[in-house]
Amino acid sequence: MGWNSFIWFAIPAFICWCLGAFFAWKGKKAQVYGFTLLGIAVFFYFILGMWISLERPPLRTMGETRLWYSFFMPVAGIIVYSRWRYKWILSFSTMMALVFICVNLFKPEIHSKTLMPALQSPWFAPHVIVYIFSYALLGAAAVMALFILIRKEKITSKEMNLTDNLVYVGTTFLTFGMLFGALWAKEAWGHYWAWDPKETWAAVTWMAYMLYIHYRKADSKDMQTAAWIILAAFICLQMCWWGINYLPSAKGISIHSYN
Amino acid sequence: MENKHMWNKPWKSAEGFIIGGGLIAVGILLQLAIGPIKWSIFSWPINIIILLVLLSTIGIMYCLRAKVYVFEWMMHIQAAIPSIAYALGLTIIMGLTVQTERGGIPWLSQMLTFWPFVLIYTWMALIAGSVTLKRIMHFRVREIPFILNHLGLFMAMVCATLGNADMQKLQMTAKTDKPEWRALDKKGDTVDLDFTIALHNFTIDEYPPQLLLADHMEERVLEEGEHAGWKIKVKKKIDDAALIHDEDGIRYEQWNSSGATTAMLIMAVKDDKTRVGWVSCGSYAFPAKTLPLDERYSVIMPERAPKRYASEISVHTEDGKNVSGVVEVNKPMKINGWKIYQYSYDKKMGRWSTTSIFELVKDPWLPAVYCGIFLMLAGALCLMLFMAPKPIKED
Structure with missing residues (x-):
């Protein structure tokens, strides 16, 4: 299974x-x-197919990480829905997933089968997936933050609670990702x-969310x-994820440049 | 900022921002007076002394907190916020500037030896350390996540920094069947080790060869799957081949010896044009061979990407230990406090290299740093599991 068949899974899942x-x-x-989980299953079937046909986890190129992002958005959405019953959360996660699906459909990156020895490790999959x-959860938190800034009415403690919890869970996974990376x-x-520039920005991102947690x-x-x-903090996260690829201070230096 | 309330108890974050600014000013003065920090002087036993001083300082701060208000305040979250903000700001500057050993932007390109950076992080460590001590002294079960997070960060950060000068990083170049005990340090000086490494065999597994089209007009290599109208069929493939010149031109034959290259006999067809010929990626012994199709395109075989490289070694230590094993990327070997990493090989010889380059790392502070990292992992898990959502009440 390859990128050619992506659209036939992406549309039904969407x-x-x-x-x-x-x-x-x-x-x-x-x-x-029923529908959300079915969509998640269809999408995951494609990821699994890619995994098998590439003979490695599809986690290396930016296109492949976007694939996981589109997968985790509805997963995070349904978890939030089951906990707090927000009517809008699934519309939001679906829109976010759609954005990343479209990027992969219209601007696919070079998808190569080779995986350099440094990436062949049992740490690879947990580090990137976590x-x-x-990123998906903190993306949802960023949308909540926009909502707080734009809305005229007073923010309820329920909304602040959701934002806090999204950041807590997101930061937990961020910490895992960073420390797995260290190990x-x-x-x-x-x-x-x-x-390394990627590590510096990972530290920046982590501290930015720590600042939020302490502030709250x-x-x-x-x-x-x-x-x-x-x-x-979310801008720092974008910097860490892909921004440094365009940053003069990180060009050609980062040992994290794989694509 | 409401100036009229500044420095009146209780202090808030504003006082912390002023103190942080003061630390940066002091740092700049230190930088001007004595220059950048030389981390190398922090080697054993200086680092353990500094650690003990740091821990005693935290102990004294805790004991005197009722008498000295600034200590009391430092154990409060209002003090933590500005310290994180300053550390964050300086780390962002570090991320935006090229970090080099020398040159670049004065001060900022050597952020790790920049006094303000170190002072701010030390201040943050003092705050993390003192709040940890306070919570431990007033222990309650529900403080466990807090203690894990802060103690973990304190241990990982402080031990990684202080232990850095004790870390040894050496490079050893080993040739097949010639036991080696000498390695080079960063400066290029030879270091004699208390063990020898004998390299028995070095192997590289490669990914299957690829055929791509090169476009001479646009000077680029086409992506995998782009064919520009040409249909390419592989008629013969030899993994280990030698190039043979004879009266009929050139051809490749099976050859099982050092220097062998991968070669394919291919047929390319487009409309009424047919091209047949050999393509090879080349090796140290044979040049690469491409097949021109027309004025614009030729078929090329890029160098095969390494999939795995590994060294079969045995290690003999002075105290009589004998260990054999395979070292490969992501699978280092441990011996006498050292870790042996597969680092590189003779790139010119490629998969026929009989030389393996190892990196040897000894980091005596590693267990303490790992302890901190595992505490942080446990703390992060607690943050998620026991995050206590405040009671939901509509306001």
Whole structure:
């Protein structure tokens, strides 16, 4: 299975997620779970097929990480839905998934089969999957932050609670991704932390979310500042994920440049 | 900032931002006065002394917190926020500037030896350390996630920094069946080790060969799957081949010896044009061979990408240990506190290299750093599992 057949899985999965999102507005729980999970299963079947035909986990190129992002958006969406019952969350996660599906359809990257020896490690899959999952959750938190900044009415504590929890769970996975990376780097490169540009930006991202968590724990009533911290942190995250590929300070230096 | 309330108790974050600014100013003065920090002087036993001083400072801060208000305040979250913000800001600058050993932007291109950077991180470590001590002294079960997170970060950060000067990183070039005990350090000086490494065999597995089209007009190589109208069929494939010149021109034959290259006899067809010929990726012994199709395109075989490279070695130590095994990328071998990494090989010889280059790393502080990392992992898990959503009440 390759990128040529991607569209035949992406469209049915997307339709399922749309139906799930639609029934969330109608308040029909059974259909919400049924369609969303079916879409997730269809999408995962494609990832699995890619995995088998590439003979390695599809986690190396930017296109492949976007594939996981589109997969984890509805996963994160359905988890949030089952916990807090937000009607809109599945519409949002479906839209986000669609964006990444479209990027992969219209601007696919070079998809090569080779995987260099440094990436052949049992740490590879957990390191990247955990990171992408945290990106999905922190993406949702960033949307909540925008919502807080744009909305005229007073922000309820329920909404602030959701934002906090998205950041907590997202940061947990971010911490896992970073520390798994450190443990792996020790096995592959001989040192767990070398201030490589990608590592520097991973530290920046992590500290930015730590700033948010501490700011909120300090019982700050200022929701606007909190929302701005989330947005700034999310920009740092983008920098870490793909921004450094365009950054003069990281060009040709980062040992993380694989694509 | 409401200046009229500044420095009145209780201090908030604003005071912390002023203190952080003060630390940066002091750092700049230190940088001007004594130059960048020389981390190499922190080697054993200086680093353990500094660690003990740091821990005692935290102990003293805890004991005096009722008398000295700044210590009390440092154990409060309002002090943590500015310290994180400053560390974040300096790390962003580090991420935006090229980091080099020398040259670049003065001060900022050597951020790790820049006094303000080190002072801010030290301040953050002091805060993390002192809050940890406070929570441990007032232990309650629900403080466990907090202690794990902060103690873990404190241990990982402090031990990684202080232990850095004790870390030895050497490079050893080993040739097949010639036991080697000498290695080079960063400066290029030879270091005698207390063990010898005998390389028995070095192997490279490669990915299957690829055929691609080169476009001479646009000076680029076409992507996999792009054919520009040509249909290409492989008629013969020899993994280990030698190039033979004779009266009929050139051809490739099976050859099982050092220097062998991969060759394919291919037929390319487009409309009424047919081209037949050999293509090879070449090796140290034979040049690469491409097949021109027309004025614009030729078929090429890029160098085969290595899939796995590995060294079969045995290690003999001075204290009489004998260990044999395979070292490959991502699979280092441990011996007497050293880790032996597969680092490189003789790239010119490619898969026929009889030389293997190892990196030897000894990091005595590693267990302490790992301990910190595992505490942080446990703490992060707790953050997710026990995050206590405040009671939902609509306001």
